[in-house]
Amino acid sequence: MSRKVLITGGTGLIGTRLAEMLIDAGYEVALLSRHPSTSRYRGFRWDPQAGVIDEAAVTYADYIINLAGSSVSDGKWTNERKREILSSRLAGTKLIAREMAKGHHHVQAFISASAIGIYGDQDDRVVNEQTPPASNDFLAEVCQQWEGAAHSVAEGGIRTAIFRIGIVLSPEGGALVPLARVVKMMAGAPLGSGRQYMSWIHLDDLCRLFIQALEEPTWEGTYNAVSPAPVTNQEFTKTLAEVLHRPLVLPKVPEFGLKLVMGEMSEIVLASQRVSADRVLHQGFKFEYPELKPALESFYNED
Template sequence: MNLLITGGTGFIGRALSKHFSSLEHHVYILTRRAVISHQSQYIHYVQWLTDRRSPLHQLPPIDVVINLAGAPIYDERWTESKKKEILKSRLHATKALIHLLENMPKKPFLLISASSVGYYGASRTQMFTEESSFDGSEFLADVSYRWEKEAMRAEQLGIRTVLARFGLVLDANDGVLPKLLLPYRYFIGGTIGSGKQWVSWIHIDDLVRLIDFIIKHPYLEGPINVTAPSPVKMKEFGQTIGKVMKRPHWLIFPAFILKLIFGEISELFIKGQKVMPKKALTASFVYQYPSLEEALKSLLN
């Protein structure tokens, strides 16, 4: 099988590339970088989004496309310019990808395009599934909506399209988890905000396995929540980190202090949403790490 990945040099892209190349599938990663030194037998880097060349003539017939491209969300404060970059980078890359698909003589059978559970907006009381409606009152909800709308144009090309709405992806070395672990390493861990806000998370290995599962099950399409079946409240999330790391969980980090330090991005941890992966569970996907404690023990040990 030939897979095409945008955003393949990010931590989710790297995990997917490692998985599929280990199964001897060929993975073609679209990148802006002109030269990538670590080409391998099954991982190939192809330059795109430049004025000099189109990747089309460098690609074989592609079976599956995974669209992850976009500026990082957690790396810095959300200034107005940063927010424009987050949105523009996703729309620009997805538009370019759709254009590429339009020009492929043989179309892929599947496009999996990343999105976010931020699509649903925040709530402490409501539970969200793929059937829940869009809440456009927040920045990430608007980004997710517009990103998904652009990706859904692939359906007009006869391509099965999945909108993978990622929760908080837990990885030992990348993403937001190392930042959350840092206070506990210095024995100053504690509850963020009220502690009553929900955290919808997934272990990176289960994310990879669910993407593989989606590829193999052609009846899965449209939005799919890529989260574990056991969201937890922020207080429990922190307590579980402390338990696994054998560190105290005793401080409180009030919301106003977080906003003062991190700005608008702090709302990702202050508000939260309870998201259930209804489609994955209905399709009988089996999670390797269904509980947070199991997931953290796997990552930290």
């Protein structure tokens, strides 16, 4: 049985780990990238902004996992940066959809990333997949358009699952790295009010979620990719300090200070998102790291 997976955005934090786990599970993996020769996997070239893609890419795949998109946490959100954040997601997804609409392929499922940013700041209200997207919110707007582009694949009759990803925990990148650095320097403190909710997921659980959705035909539609135990920012910081055996020394890092340093991007850490994992649990997914402390200990054990 052919088990070939094509990953867009495969050189990023999630794609790198996902490719390793797919290989371990007996899949063949190829990456779609602008510079395919730099990877140890088979590569196909594409340039989403130019609308160019190797014609052999989609016909190679039994499954496509779409992770392409420039990082929301690299640099301040200037107007140019915002355009890049949006277009890097839209252009790639639309290009894949256009290519698949031509037919002549054997893709059985399309798994696409989105983010819990679609809900905006929800204070302590629990949100689920039925909660309407936030209005007047940059990330929510990006996610809506991104999901819209993925839905066009579903309209072509391909089984499509969209994952709204929470804060991905990994010591290799993402939000955890700067947070852990600050705590290790003995300067750890809750951010903003500290009461805002953080809906997180361990990188390995996220990858296992993608693999299960790829393998089981009942996965279709939109899912929150978050652990079942969201925590407040204060709890998160406190648990991280415990795991790193460091004291929490500072009072809260004030909101205006974060806004000064990060600009609009501060909403990534200041927005409160208490996101339900019920739908993935009902699908039968079992988290290896449902609770925060063991998730963090898996990275910093004996550190």
